[in-house]
Amino acid sequence: MTNSGVVTPHSRPGTPSGLINSPPLQLNSTSNINSSQLQVPNNLSNLSTQPTSTTSSVVSSNKQQQQQHVPSYEKPIYEQLFSIYKSLLDLKNNRNKYINSKQVYSIYDLFLNVINDLKLTRKDEELKGITLNLPNGNDLIIDDIFQLLSLCFVTCGLIKFAPATYSSLSAVMKLLTHLKECKVYTMDDLKPVGVRLNEIKNILINSNNQFENDNDDEDEEDYKMSRNHQIEETLLRNKLNKCENLYAQLVDNFKNIPSDLEPIYHELIKIRANLLNFVTQEDSKTISNEKLNDKINQFKLNLKNIEKLRDEIDGKFHSQQIQNDENKLDSIQAILNGLIDDCNNLIADLMIHDEEINLKNLNINDEKPNIEVSSDLKIQYDYIYKTLQNLKLTLDNLLVTRRWTLRETDLYTYQKTLKSIDEQRIKIVEQTPKGTFKKYQTLILYLLRRCYSIIYKLLESSEPVSESLTPIHNQLQTVKRCLLELKRVDGVNNLRELYPFQFKLASIDNLKKDGKFIVDRTVPEGQGALCALLSECFDIIQEMKIELEEKELEEEEEEENEENAKINENELNSLNSSQNHNGTTNGSLVSKIANGGSFTNSKEVSGSGGIDEIDDVEIKRNRFQEFNEADYDLESESAFDDDDDQISDSEFEGNDYY
Known part of the structure; x- marks a missing residue:
């Protein structure tokens, strides 16, 4: 973040400014401490990382404290190490530029050279018969520098690089130490740590193999690299061995619990963790009495269900695997009973409060009245x-x-x-x-x-991506998640729905020059991860297009099938109607022939068109009656008779009225 307050593309806030500038806690029981000096900083949640001018004073105070524990013959080396430490802090606090891997490599090589000088200096002092008081201030600052360098490598995306594992080993070491101290853990707590230790071990082995393959020739430069590699491997191996030994101890201690009592143990651990999380949570400042009682009753019910598993006679949790080993069974009873007592004590602390419970101000003081504190x-x-x-x-x-x-x-x-x-x-x-x-x-x-x-x-x-490429990586991850979610809900209905994703991917793809993402004239780490993610997004879009085409073809086939079905149904109906009509016509013709009628002028009332035929017959009958009733004169009558003589016999035969 710049001084103007504008967040630049290089600024990725994440460290509280109060923690950067605050010196380590110095608390002694003999010091005069008042409540104003112990106010908790309120800016812990403020994720601003703008370094202030007080940082240099804090670094100087730390230097003075560590320098007191450095022997005189090692002070020149301490000055070099402190200079490296300060340069790393400046690199860390500089938000105007991304961390460049070349800078980190150069500082790392310088750091290993200084460690080699320290190693030679201590060897000379041992040969002189001087007893070394280790660890001293140099060892402390070496640990700090290596942690910073490790995090710089991770920031550059070199997470598979051997020095990048040092910060993980430090965190793992603290986790295992605290698990050993609290004596309450399960294999579920240890398994992820064991997997990570194996990964780090494989990284170190691969790094060693790669170094041996790349450095077959011996010259001065190769000798230097070999020496630095040995120093690096020694530092990391020592840290890894400590973690593995501590991990093995914790696993061995857990093996003492029989398998048939493991479910009880795991359930108690789970209840205890939930209680501790509930007591220490900060997000819910207050909670009503009703909700608190519901929560407490749930915890008490879970504990009661576990208590029912005790033997009714001696009140112990029995195991079929260690029936004859009373000492081992008693030691396990102590572990399980201790967990139950911890849970009951935490529940009792929650029950003693009034209607409105403030978890932040929860009274957890348990000092004994007979002991002065x-x-x-x-x-x-x-x-x-x-x-x-x-x-x-x-x-x-x-x-x-x-x-x-x-x-x-x-x-x-x-x-x-x-x-x-x-x-x-x-x-x-x-x-x-x-x-x-x-x-x-x-x-x-x-x-x-x-x-x-x-x-x-x-x-x-x-992620194995440099911080300079992290914004692009985050955008690709978002596009990928959106595409997968869209694909999961039955895809798209038309190609227009894919246009925004195609435009975004095309804009990201256009950022490449000669197939690489270049930032500040450098090629940051993580090119392969970004290209693979970009290709994956394009593949998902292509799959969705194919699915859309298949869906459209299926819809067209369904429409064609429906139209064909309608056509076939209409044709079948017309065929049935024509068959019925032909059957009726044939029947009427047969009856006419049987009655001696002609095929030309004869009409039938029944059948199709019967109403028109009836009207025609009535008209002709009326005309005939009018002719008979008319009073003609002789000439007209004789003329009429002459006309009648001219009528052919066939006409009389085809006339139904005569």
Whole structure:
């Protein structure tokens, strides 16, 4: 975001400015802390990333703190590392330009060279007999630099590049550490982590194989690359081995639970997680007593159903697999009973409030009356708890809007803040008398786990596309989803419905130069992913066109079939009517012939046209009567007789009136 406040195409806000500029938490039980100093920042939800002038002062203060723990012979190396760290922060905070992979590669090579110098320096000191006090300030800043570099590689779309996995390993390490500390987890929590560790292991193996294939010749440049590769592999392997060892411990601990008691264990874990989520949620500030009672009754009913599975005699959860091992069965009972007690305690906390429940101000203080506790501990716990609540809410929002607002390097600020909070939490827990503030500790640990899990999800959801191509990638993803949804609801009715999608895809396709998407005279990473997605959208449109043609052909065939059916029906009706008419005519002819009538002038009343024939007969009969009744003179009569003589016999024979 620029100083003018206008969001540029390069600005992808995602990091709270309050977190960038705020120094790590410094909380001690001996320090004088007042409530005004512990106000939770309200700008955690403000996703503005404009760096301010205070950033440099914060970096300088961190430098002074870390430099105190660096031996004198390592201080020159620390200055070099700090210079790299500062350049990475400037690169991260610069919103006017996209992060270029060439810049990141150059900084990464410089970083590995400095680590090699540190390695040689420490070897020399060991040979001199000096005992190294590790880790020191150099190790801490190396971890920070590697995390920033890892996130820069992810931002550039190089998610399959070995250094890009370091930030994921850091998040996984924190998740596993917190799972081990809370001692409450299931295999569903561990399986995704195990899958990710295997993926990272394969990435490291492929990277090593590729390096060996590309560097067969030995010269000075290849020696340098080989040395840097070994340093990189050592750093990543050490991190990966720590995660794998911790993961194996958690899996082994879980194997102690018999398979027939796993459903009970999983259900208790689920109820406990739902209760913790309900207590710590920030989006619903207040809740009515009626809704709260319904929720509590549901939790109590679920716990009651689990309690019914106990044995009525000894009150234990029995297993068919460990009937003879009482010690193992008792240890499992302790785990299950502890989960049930945690759930009941959380439900009891919810039940003690009045009609209007404010979850934000929920009283979770459980200090024992017989033990004196410093009031500063309560203030510190409360500050960390509310800070984590706001931070979790910010990360939840970022999880929804990550495609448009997230720049992966912004996650470093969240990781740094969470790391500082976690360190202060551990110090406060060590100072807390045993048995006090258990609920605070449980809720804070839960919020820490939730925040780290969201960061882990954000890292895993990254696409292998550079941030400069991310807007195009998001547009293609939107077009693809719209096309698939349109195809799912029986396609289109005419080609005009596809015109907007075709225009959009054509405009994106026209951005390519020589078949590549070029930004700032560079070819960013992710060309293959974008071209594949663009081709997929074109294929979907072509499939929909084919479906439309098939649909139109089917409709035409149906119309033709309907018309043919109507024609056949009309022809059948006309054929039946003609057959009936022919049958009637033939019958009348037969009767006429039988009665001696002629085929020419004879008429029948019955049959078709009977009314016209009757009228004609009546006219002729009336005329004949008029002729008989007329009074003629002799001349006319003789003339009439002469005319009668001229009438042929055939006429008399064909006249029915005589």
